[in-house]
Every structure is written in structure tokens, then in C-alpha cells.
Amino acid sequence: MGVKDILVHLDGAAPGPRLALAADLAQRLGAHLAGLFVVDVPLPVIAAADGGGGLALASLLEELRAEELAKAARGREAFEAALGPLGLAGEWRQEEGAALGILPRHARHADLLVMGQPHPGEAAAMALLEATLFASGRPLLLVPHAGAPARTGRRVLIGWNASREAARALHDALPLMAGAEAVTVLVANPEDTPGAHGEQPGADIARHLARHGLPVAVEVVTNRELGAGELLLNAAADLGADLLVMGGYGHSRLREWVLGGATRTLLREATLPVLMSH
Numbered sequence: 619m620g621v622k623d624i625l626v627h628l629d630g631a632a633p634g635p636r637l638a639l640a641a642d643l644a645q646r647l648g649a650h651l652a653g654l655f656v657v658d659v660p661l662p663v664i665a666a667a668d669g670g671g672g673l674a675l676a677s678l679l680e681e682l683r684a685e686e687l688a689k690a691a692r693g694r695e696a697f698e699a700a701l702g703p704l705g706l707a708g709e710w711r712q713e714e715g716a717a718l719g720i721l722p723r724h725a726r727h728a729d730l731l732v733m734g735q736p737h738p739g740e741a742a743a744m745a746l747l748e749a750t751l752f753a754s755g756r757p758l759l760l761v762p763h764a765g766a767p768a769r770t771g772r773r774v775l776i777g778w779n780a781s782r783e784a785a786r787a788l789h790d791a792l793p794l795m796a797g798a799e800a801v802t803v804l805v806a807n808p809e810d811t812p813g814a815h816g817e818q819p820g821a822d823i824a825r826h827l828a829r830h831g832l833p834v835a836v837e838v839v840t841n842r843e844l845g846a847g848e849l850l851l852n853a854a855a856d857l858g859a860d861l862l863v864m865g866g867y868g869h870s871r872l873r874e875w876v877l878g879g880a881t882r883t884l885l886r887e888a889t890l891p892v893l894m895s896h
Contacts, residue, residue: 621647621793625728627721628655628697629743630689633734636761637700638768639891640732643759644706646769647793651708653697654724655690656717659683683714717746725754730790735763735888747885751866757790757895758866762888767860770794770891774801775859777850777880778823780814783865787895788823791863792830794893801827801834802857806849808838847883854890866894 624647626640637653644651659682694710701708713720725731731754736743751758771794778784795801808819816822820836827834841849854862867881884892 620649621729622649623652623728624649624730624732625652625654625724626697626732627734628653628690628693629734630686630693631734631737631743631763633693633696635763635766636732636734637696639759639761639766639770641700641704641706642769643730643732643794644708645704649729651701651706652711652724652728653693653708654711654713654721655693656720657683657686657690657712657714658717658720659686659714718749721746722750722753722755725750725756725758728756730759731756732759732761734761735885737763738886744885751881751885751894752896757787757893759794760885760888760892760894762890764889766891770861771796772799772861773857773859774798774861774863775850775854775857776801776803776823777846777862777864778803778805778820779808779811779846779865780823781811781865781867783867783896785865787863787865787893788827790895791861791893794861795830795832795863798832800857801832802853802859803827803834803836804850804853805836805838806846807840807842809840845883846880847887850880850884851887851889859890862888862890862892864892864894866896 624640624644626636640651643649659679690712697710711724733747736747774795776788803820803824805815805819808815819838824834824836839849850862850864864884
């Protein structure tokens with residue numbers, strides 16, 4: 619099964635890089651492209667006990683809603699402008715409510731979700747990104763806020779630790795990797811997961827990728843000074859990669875997700891598009 623439904627999330631931030639990447643993927647893969655903007659403003663609660671403070675709050679919230687609606691209008695204009703020249707089939711979606719519930723729901727009805735990387739300090743946007751990664755059940759393609767190539771999947775780096783999440787991400791990324799010029803499987807500190815890799819770390823997954831017609835090489839790295847996220851980013855820069863594929867890791871604690879170290883690093887510091895699956 620290929621990718622036939624792509625959802626791109628728009629949130630008022632500069633949409634150019636993520637829209638260009640999503641549109642290119644939709645054209646290459648013959649996929650339907652949907653753009654989603656969630657107008658997430660709390661419903662006003664009017665309390666008259668303070669002699670009008672509730673009315674002032676309601677007025678403020680209405681102003682915030684108007685600002686969000688204006689951002690949505692600009693997002694729709696950019697979305698339609700991205701589709702037009704390519705003749706893509708697509709649709710605009712707009713809902714009001716809590717994005718933490720709405721975005722994962724829409725993502726579950728798509729093959730791939732494209733989101734932008736929040737800027738440092740955007741706590742709400744980062745919380746939405748993290749929650750959607752774990753709650754949607756779909757692969758998430760993160761587009762860095764510093765920009766991204768208009769096309770991805772030519773030179774691919776795979777962070778491989780033989781885990782369930784890594785296997786899921788690799789499978790989800792196969793349609794994006796079709797026709798790749800180079801695919802590198804990076805295995806970092808394989809001795810930390812004894813028995814997971816087989817006799818030769820990376821060899822089994824390399825054979826699997828080769829059967830898909832991909833030109834694959836394996837690099838095994840032992841480095842105790844850097845975390846897995848830093849190792850992946852360094853390798854991506856050295857290889858000139860335009861796509862990083864890795865599992866999204868977390869630990870459930872009282873029904874709240876606590877990010878693994880590599881996942882946290884990549885969500886915050888990625889400099890290239892990253893496909894993650896949980």
C-alpha cells in the first residue's frame with residue numbers, strides 16, 4: 619500500500635517549507651493533499667461577579683479568535699496557491715476547538731502527517747507536536763523551521779536500533795524512499811541492545827532494503843560522548859542527507875508521555891526533514 623492521503627498541518631507560522639514539501643510528495647506519490655487549520659481558542663466564560671471583568675475577558679478571547687481566523691484565511695490562501703500550479707487534488711479543512719484532540723483525529727484518516735518544527739520557546743506548539751506523534755498512530759514528517767529542500771528522499775539516513783518503533787518508521791518511509799540515490803543505515807552503540815541486531819548489526823535490515831531495490835550502506839558507530847540524536851544529526855550533515863527516518867520513543871507515565879532522548883533532540887534541533895513513527 620502506498621501513500622494516497624497526506625495531511626499538512628498549518629498553524630499561522632510561515633507555511634512555505636512544509637507546504638512545498640507536502641505538495642511535492644503529493645505530486646510524486648499521486649496522493650490527495652489536505653490542509654488543516656485548527657482555530658484553538660478557549661470558549662469565553664463570562665463571570666459577572668467582578669463587575670465586568672468577565673465581559674472584558676470575553677472581548678479579549680473574541681479578539682484572539684479573530685486573529686486566529688485571520689491566520690486561517692492566510693493559511694488557506696497559501697495552501698491553494700501551492701496546489702494550483704501543480705494541478706493537485708486537495709481540500710481545505712478548518713475546525714474550531716482543542717487542537718490536541720482535533721489534529722490526531724484528522725491524522726488517523728491519512729497515510730502521512732506533515733508538521734512544522736516549532737521555534738524555540740513555543741511551548742504550546744511543541745506540546746501539540748509531541749502529543750500528535752504518540753496519539754495519531756500515523757507517521758509524522760517533521761519539517762524544520764529553518765527550511766527544507768523542496769524534495770526529500772534522495773539521500774536518506776535511517777537511525778536503526780532494531781526496535782519496534784524503528785521498524786515501523788522504516789516501513790512507513792518506504793514510499794518516500796523510492797528511487798533514492800543513497801540510503802545509509804546508522805547503528806549506534808549496538809552493544810547496548812544485545813540480541814536485537816543478529817550476528818552483524820545492520821546486516822539484516824540492509825538486505826531487506828536491498829530487496830526493495832534501494833542502494834544501501836551500513837555504518838556502525840560506537841560513541842559514548844554523544845547522544846543518539848546528536849550522532850544522527852552529525853551523520854546527516856556529513857552525508858548530505860535530505861531525509862532522516864527514525865522511531866519516535868517515549869515512556870508512558872500516568873498516561874503522560876515522557877520523550878526519549880533522541881526523540882526530544884530531533885523534535886527540537888532537527889535541521890532536515892525527519893520521518894518519525896511510534
